[in-house]
Amino acid sequence: MSAHVQSASKTSKSALIIGAIGVVFGDIGTSPLYTLKEAFGEHYGLAANHANVLGILSLVFWAMILVVTVKYVMIITRADNRGEGGILSLMTVVHRAIPIASPLTYGIGILGIVGTAFFFGDAVITPAMTVSSAVEGIKEIAPGMQAYVKPIALVILVLLFSFQRFGTERVGRVFGPVMMLWFVVIAIFGMLQIVKNPSILLALNPIYGVSFFLQNGVAAWLVLGAVVLCVTGGEALYADMGHFGRIPIRNAWMIVVLPSLVLNYFGQGALVLAEPETISNPFFSLVPESLLVPMVVLATLAAVIASQSVISGAFSLTREAVQLGYLPRMKIVHTSAHTIGQIYVPWVNNILFITVIALVIGFRDSSAMAAAYGVSVTGSMLIDTFLVIILASQGWRIKPIIIWVAGISYLIIDLALFSANAIKFL
Numbered sequence: 001m002s003a004h005v006q007s008a009s010k011t012s013k014s015a016l017i018i019g020a021i022g023v024v025f026g027d028i029g030t031s032p033l034y035t036l037k038e039a040f041g042e043h044y045g046l047a048a049n050h051a052n053v054l055g056i057l058s059l060v061f062w063a064m065i066l067v068v069t070v071k072y073v074m075i076i077t078r079a080d081n082r083g084e085g086g087i088l089s090l091m092t093v094v095h096r097a098i099p100i101a102s103p104l105t106y107g108i109g110i111l112g113i114v115g116t117a118f119f120f121g122d123a124v125i126t127p128a129m130t131v132s133s134a135v136e137g138i139k140e141i142a143p144g145m146q147a148y149v150k151p152i153a154l155v156i157l158v159l160l161f162s163f164q165r166f167g168t169e170r171v172g173r174v175f176g177p178v179m180m181l182w183f184v185v186i187a188i189f190g191m192l193q194i195v196k197n198p199s200i201l202l203a204l205n206p207i208y209g210v211s212f213f214l215q216n217g218v219a220a221w222l223v224l225g226a227v228v229l230c231v232t233g234g235e236a237l238y239a240d241m242g243h244f245g246r247i248p249i250r251n252a253w254m255i256v257v258l259p260s261l262v263l264n265y266f267g268q269g270a271l272v273l274a275e276p277e278t279i280s281n282p283f284f285s286l287v288p289e290s291l292l293v294p295m296v297v298l299a300t301l302a303a304v305i306a307s308q309s310v311i312s313g314a315f316s317l318t319r320e321a322v323q324l325g326y327l328p329r330m331k332i333v334h335t336s337a338h339t340i341g342q343i344y345v346p347w348v349n350n351i352l353f354i355t356v357i358a359l360v361i362g363f364r365d366s367s368a369m370a371a372a373y374g375v376s377v378t379g380s381m382l383i384d385t386f387l388v389i390i391l392a393s394q395g396w397r398i399k400p401i402i403i404w405v406a407g408i409s410y411l412i413i414d415l416a417l418f419s420a421n422a423i424k425f426l
Contacts, residue, residue: 016248017255021183022175024240024249025257026306027126028068028233029179032186032264033133033283033299035060036272039226040279044219048272048279055212056223057203057269060230061262067381068234071410073253076238076384077246079391081320085241086313087115087380088320090387097395104390113326115383116317119235121376123314123352126232127307128359129369131156134303137284137296153360160304161353164311165333165344175305182302183260185295189286190260190267197270224420228374230265233306235380239313314352315345374421382414 021029039046039056046052081089091112098104135153138145194200202208213220241249268282278285287295321327333344363369389407392398 016244017252018176018180020176020240020244020248020252021179021256022177022305023308023312024237024244025233025252025309026175026179026302026304027130027236027309028231029183029257029261030130030134030299030302030306031230031232032261032268033130033303035226035229036265036268036282037279038229039223040272041226044223044226046216046219046223048276050273051208051215052212053269053272054200054203054208055215055220056227057200057265058206058209059212059224059227060265061204062206062209063227063231064258064261066410066413067231068237069253069258071381071385071388072234072237073250076388077241077249079388080241080246083242083245084316084320086239086317086320087119087235087384087387088112088317088324088326089242090238090384090391091115092320092324094387094391094394097391108387108390111383111386115380115387116321116326118376118380118383119239119310119317120314122232122235122380123310124355124359125369125373125376126236126310127157127160127352127356128153128363129373130303130306131160131300132360132363132369134296134299137281137292137299141292141296150360154357156300156304157307157353157356157360160307161311161349161356164349165346175308178298178301179305180256182298182305183256185298186264187260190264193267193270193274193286194263197274200266200270200273203266203269221416221420222423224417225374225424228378228417228421230261231381232373232377233309235377235384236309236313238384239316240309242316311349311352314348315343318345318348319343374417375424378414378418378421382411382418385410385414 036056040048040052046056076090077085079090079093081092091108094108095105098108131153132149135149135156138149138152216223237249237253264283264286267286271286272279272282275285283299284292284295318327318330319332322329322332330345330347333346359369385407389403389411392403392407393400396403
């Protein structure tokens with residue numbers, strides 16, 4: 001292979017990684033805006049003391065490792081359907097692995113449909129939640145501007161859905177560098193606080209998460225409803241796999257996204273230990289006052305991009321549902337001459353737009369949305385786990401004892417997260 005071809009290949013791989021960072025990781029990448037704030041919100045009544053901060057940070061870290069890194073990035077992304085991801089692809093792969101006329105066939109189909117419905121719920125609430133959270137940062141600059149939060153969020157959402165027709169390739173080219181800047185900036189702000197209080201790194205030890213449960217009991221279980229916010233986007237990562245491929249998504253997560261998120265979360269924790277009053281909005285409290293305005297602008301851009309991952313995933317799932325006969329035929333626009341997975345579905349885009357706008361108008365603020373946020377995400381993740389257990393037991397060459405120990409462990413994790421959110425449903 002010539003040096004020119006090797007260079008072009010490396011450039012193409014780098015472009016895919018940057019594009020994946022722009023389109024796939026916006027949702028999970030903006031979770032530091034609200035996760036820690038909601039965990040210590042009035043819903044749960046937890047004091048921002050040393051034990052609770054370390055305990056919640058430990059839960060956040062291990063949730064990202066076990067749910068996103070191990071379950072999605074390392075395991076579920078391998079269960080692709082000719083390069084496509086998402087719960088319907090997983091359902092199709094499972095159907096192919098089980099014997100013809102298996103009694104499991106009907107149940108697997110139902111799980112796929114319910115999981116798809118959960119994902120569409122996520123595609124509605126994510127844009128509303130993330131954009132509102134970012135725009136609320138203007139209250140840190142000028143509290144009197146609170147009345148403008150909702151109108152600004154609505155204008156941003158109108159622009160976002162108008163931009164979809166240009167396709168994820170162009171969206172990724174525009175959004176990728178912005179998200180790269182976002183991850184670098186949040187990592188730096190987090191690191192500056194960790195240097196001041198390095199003892200916060202003790203939360204890497206899972207013992208602090210276990211101790212948090214032993215000390216707080218039911219309250220610790222309920223706070224999982226906020227902890228789960230740090231992994232929202234894991235299921236979108238899988239659904240968006242057809243847009244960029246498994247390897248670029250894995251590399252983007254391991255090299256850029258995960259380290260940046262860990263540094264920022266632990267930086268927030270270090271700041272809260274030093275100044276407990278900052279728990280009302282620890283993310284923006286990390287930022288020096290002179291940089292608040294540009295940070296709010298960057299956070300708003302990142303929140304817009306966060307919405308892209310689930311919107312792109314909704315397009316992919318729609319196409320698969322049409323192909324499987326679960327949805328009627330509809331117009332699907334291919335937006336790339338090179339990548340078959342990059343599509344735009346006008347009808348779905350319009351329905352999502354109308355529903356998201358109604359949600360922003362109907363809810364008071366992002367904290368009110370956070371109470372409803374986790375149900376669709378954890379429901380989708382739980383169904384993914386059920387399907388992967390069936391697939392591994394039928395089609396993967398893994399010892400049964402390993403499948404069942406790992407499967408039961410993940411079912412316990414997913415059921416804990418789902419149940420903590422389900423009680424907030426009404």
